[in-house]
Structure formats: C-alpha cells, structure tokens
Amino acid sequence: MQPLCPAKAPESANDDRFEGLVRLARRHFGVVAALLATGATDRPRVRAYDGPASDKAWRFEPFDPALHGGDALIQVPDIQVDERLREHALLRAMPQARFLAACPLPHAGGEVSGALYLLDCQPRALDPAQQHMLRELAGLAADLLAREAADARLRREMEALRASERRMALAITGSGTGIWDRNVATGEIHYSSGWKALLGYAEHEIGNRIEESYTRVHPADLDYVRATIQAHFEQRTEAYEVEHRLRCRDGGYKWVCSRGKVVERDAVGAPLRMIGTTTDITALREMAERVQRSAALMTDLTNEIPGMAFQYRRGADGRSSFPYVSGGARDIYGLAAECLMDRAEALQAIIHPDDLAHYHQSLESSARHLTPWHLEYRVVLAGQGTLWRQGEARPKRLDDGSVLWHGFITDITERKAIEAELQLFATTDFLTELSNRRHFMQQLDAELVRVRRKPDHAATILMFDLDHFKAINDRWGHSVGDQALRHFASILCTQLRRTDAAGRMGGEEFAVVLGNATLDHAIAFARRIQAELDKAPVLHGNERIPLTVSIGVTAIQALDPSAEAALSRSDMALYRAKRGGRNRIECHNGAA
Incomplete structure (x- = not known):
C-alpha cells in the first residue's frame, strides 16, 4: 500500500476550509493530531494536517479498508495492544500514537472518497456523541469534495465549449463571396468569377439569363426568393436580403446569403439595374446550429447546477x-x-x-x-x-x-447551520449549557475593555461554589450531582439580564459578570440567587435535597492588568465565604 504524501500545492479554494476543519477536529476532540486524506485507498493524499511538526506524520500508510469494514467508523482504543496494528508503519512513523479514530468520507455513489483521522498519545474511546460529531465533520468534508468535483466538471465542460467556439471562428474565416449585376429591364444577369467558383462552375458553364438563375434555386426556397425580390422592386423594403439554397455543379446545395439593391430606376420608379453579392453561409449556418446547441448546453449547465x-x-x-x-x-x-x-x-x-x-x-x-x-x-x-x-x-x-x-x-x-452548531460546541459547557471557561473569559475580557473605555461604566464579577457538593455525589451519585449543577445553572439564567454573562468554571464552580452593575447591585443579585436556591431544592424522587452556595464578589477595575486579576479577587472572596462557614457572600474591595 502506498504511503500518504502531502499535496505539493493547493488543490482548490477548499484547502483553507480543510485546514480549518482538521484544526477544529483536533481541538474539539482534544487529540494530538488530526488529518484529512482524500482519494482512492491505494493512493491517498493528505489534504490537511494539524498536529506536531514532523515529516514522519505525512508518511504513515493508510489503513486497510478491510480493517474497519470499508465505510464504517473505526476506533482503535490502544494501537500498541491491537494485534492487527502492532507492525503497522504508523507505529514506526509515530511511536507515541496510542489511540486512533478514522471516519470515511461518504460519496454520493457509495464509494469512500477519503477519511478523517484522529490520533492521540493516550488510550481512549469516543462516546456516541463524539462519534456523531466525527461523522458530521467527515460529512462536511465530503460535501466540500463533492462541490470541488462539480466545479472541476464544469471547468472541463466550459473548456470544451471554448474549443468548439474556436473551431467555429475558423469556419467563418473560410467563407467566400461572389458579386452579381442584374439588368432588370432585359432579364440579363452577370456573375463574377468568384460567384461561379463559389458553386464549382467554370467561367463558360454559367449563362446570363435570369430564367436560368432561378433553376439553380432550391425548389423549396424559390417562391420566397422571388417574393423578397419583388418587395424590393416595389420599394416596400430598403434592400433585398435572403438566405436560401443554390445548386452546385456537383448537384449538391449550398446555403447562401444574397444581398442586393436597385441602383437605377426609371422616371416612374420601375427598377432598371440591381447589384448584389452572394456569400457562402453553409459553414456559418452549421456554426449557428453548433452555437445554438452550445448555448442550449450552457443554459442546461447553468440551470441544472445548484x-x-x-x-x-x-x-x-x-x-x-x-x-x-x-x-x-x-x-x-x-x-x-x-x-x-x-x-x-x-x-x-x-x-x-x-x-x-x-x-x-x-x-x-x-x-x-x-x-x-x-x-x-x-x-x-x-x-x-x-x-x-x-x-x-x-x-x-x-x-x-x-x-x-x-x-x-x-x-x-446548511453550512452556516453547521458552523453555528460547531461554534456552540466550542463555547458551551455540555452539562449546564452555560458558557465554558474559555468563552466566559472572553466575555470577561470584553467587559474589562468597556470598563477601561468608559470611566462611568461599572461592572462586577461573582464566583459561586456549591456547598458540600462532594457529599451529594457520594450520597446520591453523580447523576444527582449533575442534576444539581443543571438546577443551579437554570436558577442563574432566570436572574441574568441581556448584558450579563454566566459560565461554568469547572466542577461545581460558576462565575457571573454583571455589566453596568455596582457592588451593591452584585450583592443584591447574589442574595436573590441564594433565596431562589433556598426556595427550590433539588428534587430526587420523593426526597428534597437542599442546596446552598458560597459567593465571592468584586468589582472590575479599569486598572486591572487583566480579566484574570478581577477573577482572582472574586475567588479570594469566595474562599473567605467558604472558610467563614459557607452559604455566605463575601466582597473583595481592594486590588488583588
């Protein structure tokens, strides 16, 4: 099996999206490396990689499709104890690798067009939600590949159309034209040598009578030609112009365009002399038909492509x-x-x-x-x-x-909905649906900027710690503990304004930042939380599990070097509340 090789140059505008996708996968799953390989299984190519900088990471061999059923998601919790992979080149290229997950990229035709890989240095396994997320990311990559293939097909078809148009231009260049001069009064008509050659006749093979000329006009076109000439004779048209067929010397017919104009009339307006040209438009008509077909094809292409x-x-x-x-x-x-x-x-x-x-x-x-x-x-x-x-x-x-x-x-x-969902995954605590610590710190940073920019803007931060939370887990189990965390988060949300933000900082610790709020406002907010918590204990079956919370409060100051400084003060106040007997509110008024 051929080793994976990195692409030498960007293959499409999707490359940046692929890079972003593997970065997202690596961070979301918390793995050491993530990569996206596309193409046939016997010659895959790495389209995107995020992980430790190492040439070896590009050279490990892909996994045999038989190893994971061809199109099924593969999980290898510990590569080094898996008999099937013990001698695999992956262990030589990345000896620290222990965990592997690979999700194939689905294809409309049922084939597998590549795979999204996750690699980690610790044994682990993906839970059902993580497996679903990996499949979602693989599906997004597959959608990008399908669009890339559709764009390539369209470019090929457009190039074929341009080639057809170049051939049409050559056909136009080869067209010929002859001249004729008609004496309307005598019925004589004289043709140039080029006119005669146009139909394959020698000089002496064409007569000069108008009656003979009409015998060369295709029977189906004759009435139309005569009617058009008569309309010009009677001055109902400025000029004579008609497309029709003329018989050649070999018996075949050519399409021509005949144009002419009466240049002399008698005193009563009767035509005396008419001069005109005949141009071979056989190639032009064929070209027009091709153009029409090409235009129809172009219309079909643009109308059928989403x-x-x-x-x-x-x-x-x-x-x-x-x-x-x-x-x-x-x-x-x-x-x-x-x-x-x-x-x-x-x-x-x-x-x-x-x-x-x-x-x-x-x-x-x-x-x-x-x-x-x-x-x-x-x-x-x-x-x-x-x-x-x-x-x-x-x-x-x-x-x-x-x-x-x-x-x-x-x-x-659909892509925007996926992006919004991924953003939600990246910023939200899964259990409580509050902001996770990273996103909360971003919100706290933004509030600090507002305090620095507007001297009259007050803001406060509160740290919450559920009292004796370990005892709840020990006595009723972690599921009840999770229920208590969600219960407290819901109480927090009922008290928040649009300008406030709340987040879970880890374990049973929560934080709230109140915009446009003084310490007095923050203390009143803390008391409301304690009162709501006292009125609404956690219900487990017929049991009522009381909850109390210790709270530390501080103001965000314009001189704070960072948001972490304000958070640290509220944490110190929280520590005093817990040390003072819990179910208390403590303020920190000074600098950290």
Missing part, C-alpha cells in the same frame, strides 16, 4: 442591471430569472435588512478596486424564512465606464 450563474452590470451613472441570470434564480432569490433581469432593484426587498448596506458596500468596493467580489449574506424568502447565500464574482471595467461582474451565488444555509 446555484445561480449571473452577469451583473453597474453603469457609470450608478444604474444596475442583470444582463443574464440562470434558472437557479428561483432557488436562490425566489424569483424567475426574467423578473430579475427586468427589475434588478427587486433584490432590495429580498436581501436581509441587516445585510443590505454591507451587500452594496462590498459591490462598491469591488467596482472601485476591480477586486473579486466575495460575500456571505442573508435573504428573506416568502414561505422559507431567513436563508444564507454566498456570492462570488469577478469584475471588469468596460469601455463606457461601467463595471460587469460574472459570478455564481450558492445556498450555504
């Missing part, structure tokens, strides 16, 4: 229009393509009001600097609610000073 292809034009006077919109407009904007091309301003009522200004500003910047337009924004569609869209386009300035964009808009609502 999303909306478009041309958007902004004039020098600021007026905007859509010269072209694909059929995907109905899915993207809930409008028929024709409606959007007729009324570009219809988007004003569709783009989310909070994103409309940014939408216009991004286009203005793209037009001013002629830089690619990229924007993620929301739309509001009747019966569907708020959805996310991503626009990509490249601008060019036209000779009249206007700017023309060619681009594509896709639906990213």
Whole structure:
C-alpha cells in the first residue's frame, strides 16, 4: 500500500476550509493530531494536517479498508495492544500514537472518497456523541469534495465549449463571396468569377439569363426568393436580403446569403439595374446550429447546477442591471430569472435588512478596486424564512465606464447551520449549557475593555461554589450531582439580564459578570440567587435535597492588568465565604 504524501500545492479554494476543519477536529476532540486524506485507498493524499511538526506524520500508510469494514467508523482504543496494528508503519512513523479514530468520507455513489483521522498519545474511546460529531465533520468534508468535483466538471465542460467556439471562428474565416449585376429591364444577369467558383462552375458553364438563375434555386426556397425580390422592386423594403439554397455543379446545395439593391430606376420608379453579392453561409449556418446547441448546453449547465450563474452590470451613472441570470434564480432569490433581469432593484426587498448596506458596500468596493467580489449574506424568502447565500464574482471595467461582474451565488444555509452548531460546541459547557471557561473569559475580557473605555461604566464579577457538593455525589451519585449543577445553572439564567454573562468554571464552580452593575447591585443579585436556591431544592424522587452556595464578589477595575486579576479577587472572596462557614457572600474591595 502506498504511503500518504502531502499535496505539493493547493488543490482548490477548499484547502483553507480543510485546514480549518482538521484544526477544529483536533481541538474539539482534544487529540494530538488530526488529518484529512482524500482519494482512492491505494493512493491517498493528505489534504490537511494539524498536529506536531514532523515529516514522519505525512508518511504513515493508510489503513486497510478491510480493517474497519470499508465505510464504517473505526476506533482503535490502544494501537500498541491491537494485534492487527502492532507492525503497522504508523507505529514506526509515530511511536507515541496510542489511540486512533478514522471516519470515511461518504460519496454520493457509495464509494469512500477519503477519511478523517484522529490520533492521540493516550488510550481512549469516543462516546456516541463524539462519534456523531466525527461523522458530521467527515460529512462536511465530503460535501466540500463533492462541490470541488462539480466545479472541476464544469471547468472541463466550459473548456470544451471554448474549443468548439474556436473551431467555429475558423469556419467563418473560410467563407467566400461572389458579386452579381442584374439588368432588370432585359432579364440579363452577370456573375463574377468568384460567384461561379463559389458553386464549382467554370467561367463558360454559367449563362446570363435570369430564367436560368432561378433553376439553380432550391425548389423549396424559390417562391420566397422571388417574393423578397419583388418587395424590393416595389420599394416596400430598403434592400433585398435572403438566405436560401443554390445548386452546385456537383448537384449538391449550398446555403447562401444574397444581398442586393436597385441602383437605377426609371422616371416612374420601375427598377432598371440591381447589384448584389452572394456569400457562402453553409459553414456559418452549421456554426449557428453548433452555437445554438452550445448555448442550449450552457443554459442546461447553468440551470441544472445548484446555484445561480449571473452577469451583473453597474453603469457609470450608478444604474444596475442583470444582463443574464440562470434558472437557479428561483432557488436562490425566489424569483424567475426574467423578473430579475427586468427589475434588478427587486433584490432590495429580498436581501436581509441587516445585510443590505454591507451587500452594496462590498459591490462598491469591488467596482472601485476591480477586486473579486466575495460575500456571505442573508435573504428573506416568502414561505422559507431567513436563508444564507454566498456570492462570488469577478469584475471588469468596460469601455463606457461601467463595471460587469460574472459570478455564481450558492445556498450555504446548511453550512452556516453547521458552523453555528460547531461554534456552540466550542463555547458551551455540555452539562449546564452555560458558557465554558474559555468563552466566559472572553466575555470577561470584553467587559474589562468597556470598563477601561468608559470611566462611568461599572461592572462586577461573582464566583459561586456549591456547598458540600462532594457529599451529594457520594450520597446520591453523580447523576444527582449533575442534576444539581443543571438546577443551579437554570436558577442563574432566570436572574441574568441581556448584558450579563454566566459560565461554568469547572466542577461545581460558576462565575457571573454583571455589566453596568455596582457592588451593591452584585450583592443584591447574589442574595436573590441564594433565596431562589433556598426556595427550590433539588428534587430526587420523593426526597428534597437542599442546596446552598458560597459567593465571592468584586468589582472590575479599569486598572486591572487583566480579566484574570478581577477573577482572582472574586475567588479570594469566595474562599473567605467558604472558610467563614459557607452559604455566605463575601466582597473583595481592594486590588488583588
């Protein structure tokens, strides 16, 4: 089996997303390394890696699909005691590796298009929720790969169309033209040598009578040709122009375009002399048919691919229009393509009001600097609610000073929902649904910035510790302990304002930051929490389990060197409350 090899250069715009995905996987699962491999199992490639800097990490061999059933998630709690992996090259490349999880990337056709790997130095196992999360991340990577493949197919088809158009141009270059001069009064018509050669005749093989010329016109076209000439003779048209078929010397027919004009008339307007040209348009008509087929193909491509292809034009006077919109407009904007091309301003009522200004500003910047337009924004569609869209386009300035964009808009609502869910996973304590310690510290940092920026802005921080929590776990078990933690978190949430934030700092410790609140406000808040907790004990079956809480309070000060300093003061106050007998509130008024 071939070893994994890193890609030498970025393969697509998805590479940054793959890198972000493996970073997220590594941090979310708390593992030493995470990597994403794509391609066939006999020659996979590492598309993204996050972990210790080591060339060896790129060179371990992929796992035999038979090891984990081909398309099933694999878990190896301890690689070094697994007989199947004891001699595997992974242990030579990463001897510290103990735990491995690998989730295949699903493919629409049922094949496996790669895998997302997790590696850790400690034996472990993923619980069902973690397995689900790993599958979700693998599914996101698979979606990106599917889009990448679709984009590659579209590029190949576009190149084929361009090649077809180049062949059409050569056909046009090879077209020929002949000249004729007709004496209407005598019925004579004279042809140039080029005209005769156009149909394969020698000089002496063409007569000069109009009656003979009509015998070469295809029978199906003859009445049309005569009627068009007569309309010009009677001055109902400015000129004579008609496309029809002429018989060649070999008996076949060519398509030609005949153009002419009466250049002499008598006193009453009757035609005397008419001069014109005949051009071989056989190749041109064939080309037109190919163009029509190509245009139909292009229309099918742009209409069938999920999303909306478009041309958007902004004039020098600021007026905007859509010269072209694909059929995907109905899915993207809930409008028929024709409606959007007729009324570009219809988007004003569709783009989310909070994103409309940014939408216009991004286009203005793209037009001013002629830089690619990229924007993620929301739309509001009747019966569907708020959805996310991503626009990509490249601008060019036209000779009249206007700017023309060619681009594509896709639906990213599902991706945004996944991002929001991942953000929730990254910032929330799973048990209590409060902010985790890391996210709470970010909120505390932001409050410290506000205190420093506005001298009259007061803010406080409170530390909470559930009293005798270990005794609850010991007597009733950890499930009741978890119930007590959730119960206390719910009481906290009922007392919070929109400007406040709460987080679980670890174990039975919680913290609250109150914005625009003095120490007196904070103490009143603490007393409300104690009172609510006293009124609402934890219920376990028929038993009422009382809970009390010790609380430390301090003010956030503009001179605090960091948010940790304020947190440390509240922690010291909490320690005094616990040392003083618990179920108490203590304040720390000075510097840490």
